[in-house]
Amino acid sequence: xxxxxxxxxxxxxxxxxxxxxxxxxxxxxxxxxxxxxxxxxxxxxxxxxxxxxxxxxxxxxxxxxxxxxxxxxxxxxxxxxxxxxxxxxxxxxxxxxxxxxxxxxxxxxxxxxxxxxxxxxxxxxxxxxxxxxxxxxxxxxxxxxxxxxxxxxxxxxxxxxxxxxxxxxxxx
Amino acid sequence: xxxxxxxxxxxxxxxxxxxxxxxxxxxxxxxxxxxxxxxxxxxxxxxxxxxxxxxxxxxxxxxxxxxxxxxxxxxxxxxxxxxxxxxxxxxxxxxxxxxxxxxxxxxxxxxxxxxxxxxxxxxxxxxxxxxxxxxxxxxxxxxxxxxxxxxxxxxxxxxxxxxxxxxxxxxx
DNA sequence: AAGCCTTTTTAGAATTATTCTTGATATTGT
DNA sequence: ACAATATCAAGAATAATTCTAAAAAGGCTT
Numbered sequence: 001x002x003x004x005x006x007x008x009x010x011x012x013x014x015x016x017x018x019x020x021x022x023x024x025x026x027x028x029x030x031x032x033x034x035x036x037x038x039x040x041x042x043x044x045x046x047x048x049x050x051x052x053x054x055x056x057x058x059x060x061x062x063x064x065x066x067x068x069x070x071x072x073x074x075x076x077x078x079x080x081x082x083x084x085x086x087x088x089x090x091x092x093x094x095x096x097x098x099x100x101x102x103x104x105x106x107x108x109x110x111x112x113x114x115x116x117x118x119x120x121x122x123x124x125x126x127x128x129x130x131x132x133x134x135x136x137x138x139x140x141x142x143x144x145x146x147x148x149x150x151x152x153x154x155x156x157x158x159x160x161x162x163x164x165x166x167x168x169x170x171x172x
Numbered sequence: 173x174x175x176x177x178x179x180x181x182x183x184x185x186x187x188x189x190x191x192x193x194x195x196x197x198x199x200x201x202x203x204x205x206x207x208x209x210x211x212x213x214x215x216x217x218x219x220x221x222x223x224x225x226x227x228x229x230x231x232x233x234x235x236x237x238x239x240x241x242x243x244x245x246x247x248x249x250x251x252x253x254x255x256x257x258x259x260x261x262x263x264x265x266x267x268x269x270x271x272x273x274x275x276x277x278x279x280x281x282x283x284x285x286x287x288x289x290x291x292x293x294x295x296x297x298x299x300x301x302x303x304x305x306x307x308x309x310x311x312x313x314x315x316x317x318x319x320x321x322x323x324x325x326x327x328x329x330x331x332x333x334x335x336x337x338x339x340x341x342x343x344x
Numbered sequence: 345a346a347g348c349c350t351t352t353t354t355a356g357a358a359t360t361a362t363t364c365t366t367g368a369t370a371t372t373g374t
Numbered sequence: 375a376c377a378a379t380a381t382c383a384a385g386a387a388t389a390a391t392t393c394t395a396a397a398a399a400g401g402c403t404t
Binding site: 079081082083084087097098099100101102103104106108110118120121122123124125126127128129130131132133134135136137138139140141142143144 | 251255259269271274275292295297298300304306309310312313314315
């Protein structure tokens with residue numbers, strides 16, 4: 001009971017990548033990813049759902065969440081969380097930050113995240129800026145290095161050795 | 173039916189400020205604010221609730237939310253949102269950023285938000301950094317300045333003239 | 345192509361953080 | 375003290391998201 005043609009045809013290279021990596025690219029995932037590539041306005045899961053239904057009337061919201069989660073897991077899509085508003089999704093894989101317009105609610109991508117100033121398009125006015133860091137605190141990094149026999153000295157790469165985090169859900 | 177002594181006595185200066193500003197400092201608000209000042213570990217509303225109940229057994233979670241919202245409105249407390257985890261509350265009024273430890277879940281304050289590098293305590297390892305900007309996009313700032321008769325030229329202060337935002341809830 | 349195994353989709357129930365509603369209670373100004 | 379106003383409490387309501395169980399689809403082997 002699958003509907004007609006997809007919104008966006010993925011590039012052969014991308015399809016190749018999927019095939020090579022053992023990832024199963026279902027019609028639904030292809031549709032969801034295609035929608036995100038096509039209209040890069042940071043839609044919420046519900047918005048993606050509404051758009052997807054036009055082409056696949058039988059798709060369910062749970063599937064949208066499943067697909068988005070899968071795409072996020074594969075590193076093809078990024079979640080954008082602003083305050084407690086519904087999570088938005090973004091197919092821009094370049095490192096970038098987000099700008100939320102407090103007047104119209106639009107979310108724009110901002111290039112070059114942090115090395116002094118942001119590369120804001122002309123006319124944009126920043127009222128509030130917020131930085132969230134994640135990683136290992138002193139205590140935990142010490143423990144980790146003791147266990148792994150590493151020195152823990154300076155120049156540690158950003159991607160520290162990952163050990164299984166206990167039962168942590170996707171966005172923790 | 174109000175319980176015994178508060179966890180933390182607020183400073184006379186602060187009490188003065190409340191009195192002067194017409195803000196009504198109720199026992200519940202005082203307790204909640206005191207708890208945040210006393211143990212600065214960025215508790216969630218539920219955690220504040222559990223702590224408050226020890227001193228005010230009759231307090232309700234809704235009241236905790238009310239008090240926290242009021243404190244946030246008065247600028248005495250900041251909300252800390254990390255991904256979609258429950259909102260945490262922070263009585264540190266200094267401009268600062270937050271560091272989330274992906275191993276133990278602790279949230280630390282990080283001084284000096286963005287001017288090159290962050291002032292991280294030794295041992296902290298950053299794996300991911302995220303910057304969220306808020307303000308006015310080009311379209312909206314143009315509209316605003318046309319309406320207000322301002323030039324819109326460079327050097328605009330971060331605190332642009334606020335007009336009523338239509339029915340926007342606290343965290344939008 | 346048939347059978348078998350695994351993954352995915354679906355629909356709806358469940359969860360969870362937060363907000364809303366309503367009546368009770370407390371506080372302030374007169 | 376009395377009215378006017380603001381706040382609190384309890385539980386219902388909301389909304390985003392996740393979970394569950396069963397059906398469907400995809401792949402692989404023969």
